[in-house]
Amino acid sequence: MRALALQLFVSSCATCISTPASSHALPALSYYRTRSSPRASCVRCSAADEERAKKKAQISPVGTLDEDKTTGIMRGMYDSIGMASRPSLWSSLDHRDWLTLAFLSHGVLVSAANVMGKYDSYEIFAVGAAAVLGLASAGWGVVELLAGLVPNDERPGFAHERTIRLYCTAYLALTVWLSLRFSTLYPAALLAQADPALCTASIFTYCFGFASPVYTARVHWDELTSTEQLRMKGMIVSGAVGSVFILEATALLVNGADWWTSVTARYQGQCLLEPSVTLFAAYAVEAGMLIHRCARKGVLTFAEAVPFYGTVVLPLLTLLPMASLFWWKKDEVSYWNFLFVGSS
Numbered sequence: 001m002r003a004l005a006l007q008l009f010v011s012s013c014a015t016c017i018s019t020p021a022s023s024h025a026l027p028a029l030s031y032y033r034t035r036s037s038p039r040a041s042c043v044r045c046s047a048a049d050e051e052r053a054k055k056k057a058q059i060s061p062v063g064t065l066d067e068d069k070t071t072g073i074m075r076g077m078y079d080s081i082g083m084a085s086r087p088s089l090w091s092s093l094d095h096r097d098w099l100t101l102a103f104l105s106h107g108v109l110v111s112a113a114n115v116m117g118k119y120d121s122y123e124i125f126a127v128g129a130a131a132v133l134g135l136a137s138a139g140w141g142v143v144e145l146l147a148g149l150v151p152n153d154e155r156p157g158f159a160h161e162r163t164i165r166l167y168c169t170a171y172l173a174l175t176v177w178l179s180l181r182f183s184t185l186y187p188a189a190l191l192a193q194a195d196p197a198l199c200t201a202s203i204f205t206y207c208f209g210f211a212s213p214v215y216t217a218r219v220h221w222d223e224l225t226s227t228e229q230l231r232m233k234g235m236i237v238s239g240a241v242g243s244v245f246i247l248e249a250t251a252l253l254v255n256g257a258d259w260w261t262s263v264t265a266r267y268q269g270q271c272l273l274e275p276s277v278t279l280f281a282a283y284a285v286e287a288g289m290l291i292h293r294c295a296r297k298g299v300l301t302f303a304e305a306v307p308f309y310g311t312v313v314l315p316l317l318t319l320l321p322m323a324s325l326f327w328w329k330k331d332e333v334s335y336w337n338f339l340f341v342g343s344s
Helices: 002-018 047-057 072-077 095-116 122-146 161-181 188-219 226-255 257-266 270-296 302-328
Strands: 031-033 041-043
Touching: 072 226, 072 270, 095 122, 095 270, 095 302, 122 161, 122 270, 161 188, 161 226, 161 270, 188 226, 188 257, 226 257, 226 270, 226 302, 257 270, 270 302
Parallel strands: none
Antiparallel strands: 031 041
16 A cells, blocks of 8 residues: 555656646746756645645545455455445346346245135145246256356355355255145156156255355365355355255155155145245245345345345245244144155
8 A cells, every 4th residue: 555655646746847847836946957958847846736646645445345355256255344335226136136036026925825824726826836937047047057157266165156056046946846846736647757866956955055054164164254154154054944855855755756645645735835835945045045146246245134134034935924834724734744654
């Protein structure tokens, strides 16, 4: 900083010295001519010129965020605290974000339906429409990854941006599939042969979503910035909660399609419960990624995003509708024993 200020100050003085004396309106004694050349003059800077030069050398601070840390990659490492100006939410949204907002708006409607206990045409209105929007958003995420539209960086482990996006895209697609698979809309007779591959992919994704941030925090903690450490803590918690669907996917993988037929025969409300809880998880991961993308654009800080996600988004899109569903269908569902129902 001192070197830059000195360089600007000297440059300003050099400009002042090379300027004709008359342009400064200086008194006769404020400059001195050299004896060797009457035309060559050496002009002394006035106090006003020196003050202007000092002002040019000053660099205004931007809180805790330097000017060279305002790109998306740097915002993923550091928080955008102290940004001089922030983009508005609406101006920062791109095409994928608008699709995500449509999906989340649908999630608010599904949440309201569960709170009120309205389940007429629920599978079409909730599960079917969510499958279309969710899979479309996941497909868009795949295109962004393949086209190189997701920033690439050298951050370790689960702090790597493309790793985060790949996991969330896979989680969204497979969780929406699991929701559709447990509904009456799914053509099991035609697609049951795909169950082993999709269940295996689901189990791997859920395990990865918990194990990877734990490994990153354990092995690379000192390499992470304070912002990345905050995010890693949140990812460990969300990964642990999101991995609960390992149970359903494993039961389907081990027992086959007939297992689910036996479950729905014994517990009539299960074909409503399982598609819904997996759908709530899909809403949660999409909301998390929308907030993540907004934080990288500087709309809000990660320090604001993480608690907002935990205290507002998760209760609205997951906890509230799930508790309501459990209440309305408590006599028609199983929370644990259905996993051990034998296939017919």
